[in-house]
Amino acid sequence: MPTTRTSTLPAYVKTRFLIISDTHSASPWQNTTNEDAAFRPPLPKADVLLHCGDLTMIGHLTEYEKTLEMLEKIEADLKLVIAGNHDISLDEEYYDRKGQYMHRWNGYDQALPMKAREMWTGDKAKRAGVTYLEEGAHRFTLRNGALLRVYASPYQPEFCDWAFPYFRNQDRYNPSHQCTPNAVPIAENPIPDFPNIDVMMTHGPPMGVLDATRMGEHVGCEHLLRAARRCRPRLHCFGHIHEGWGAQKVQWNDSDELDIKIGNHFEVAHAIEVDNATMGEERAATVDISQGADNAVEFGKETLMVNASIMTVQYKPWNGPWLVDVHLELAK
Numbered sequence: 001m002p003t004t005r006t007s008t009l010p011a012y013v014k015t016r017f018l019i020i021s022d023t024h025s026a027s028p029w030q031n032t033t034n035e036d037a038a039f040r041p042p043l044p045k046a047d048v049l050l051h052c053g054d055l056t057m058i059g060h061l062t063e064y065e066k067t068l069e070m071l072e073k074i075e076a077d078l079k080l081v082i083a084g085n086h087d088i089s090l091d092e093e094y095y096d097r098k099g100q101y102m103h104r105w106n107g108y109d110q111a112l113p114m115k116a117r118e119m120w121t122g123d124k125a126k127r128a129g130v131t132y133l134e135e136g137a138h139r140f141t142l143r144n145g146a147l148l149r150v151y152a153s154p155y156q157p158e159f160c161d162w163a164f165p166y167f168r169n170q171d172r173y174n175p176s177h178q179c180t181p182n183a184v185p186i187a188e189n190p191i192p193d194f195p196n197i198d199v200m201m202t203h204g205p206p207m208g209v210l211d212a213t214r215m216g217e218h219v220g221c222e223h224l225l226r227a228a229r230r231c232r233p234r235l236h237c238f239g240h241i242h243e244g245w246g247a248q249k250v251q252w253n254d255s256d257e258l259d260i261k262i263g264n265h266f267e268v269a270h271a272i273e274v275d276n277a278t279m280g281e282e283r284a285a286t287v288d289i290s291q292g293a294d295n296a297v298e299f300g301k302e303t304l305m306v307n308a309s310i311m312t313v314q315y316k317p318w319n320g321p322w323l324v325d326v327h328l329e330l331a332k
Helices: 061-073 092-102 112-121 123-128 222-231 276-282
Strands: 012-020 046-051 076-081 130-132 136-141 147-153 199-202 235-238 246-252 266-271 285-288 302-307 322-329
Touching: 012 235, 061 112, 061 123, 061 130, 076 147, 092 112, 112 123, 112 130, 123 130, 147 322, 199 222, 235 322, 276 285, 302 322
Parallel strands: 012 046, 046 076, 076 130, 147 199, 199 235, 235 302, 285 322
Antiparallel strands: 012 322, 136 147, 246 266, 246 302
């Protein structure tokens, strides 16, 4: 009789993510001689690069070109990018309303949103290995065989009338039957329930998680926090609040109750400790949340939250990227 062979492939494969945000057209190569900056070359190689928005200062094509040149030099098999509130020409509705004012001194072009989108979805982006993500859920089969399920959104609560805004009483992330009580449901691409997403990429942070300004005010989104508890991804990365740079592992509250206080969405939040000297040497803050690791995340119960803002609050590109190891399911 022929011998029956069974697959020895594991159910999961370890996958490395390099996470950055809020680069604002800066490059690690401008810090080549600055040993105090963790954001300097060579950045670590990864399976997946994630950029969580604010690619530019104010959405000019020349700024996008600089960012694409920077991303092209980073070694990663897949490079996923979303916009942020500073990338004003990637928000066509916003640019139609306010582009002429924002670019009043230099570079106003009614066709700029079309040109910007073409840049991020056309040949230049392909040459850089970049995939630009619109709001919604996306699936990828990685070169290492893993299945990656991502939810992406460039939106955040209205912030000084910049791009991709919504009002704080509007719930952009939960469907109407799961909407925050007394909020206005506006979700066009609601965040899926657990277990359908591995990684959430949003420009803005959830309320109470790495979202404090230098004045101590928490400016994240309560609706995003509620949706993250529903979704329970392995990893949720964002930026927007430069001084919020860091990472926390949160353990979710298992309650299905909608009307819950903001502080009760998770049971525990542990800050990930970072050694600045090691981060400087390795050009990244490293954390392993794969199965069996000291900081392992239990899918469905815990999430690693990462604010990956490269810029400091003074707009210096000195903060380190985050290098995160995650176990993902093998693609079938």
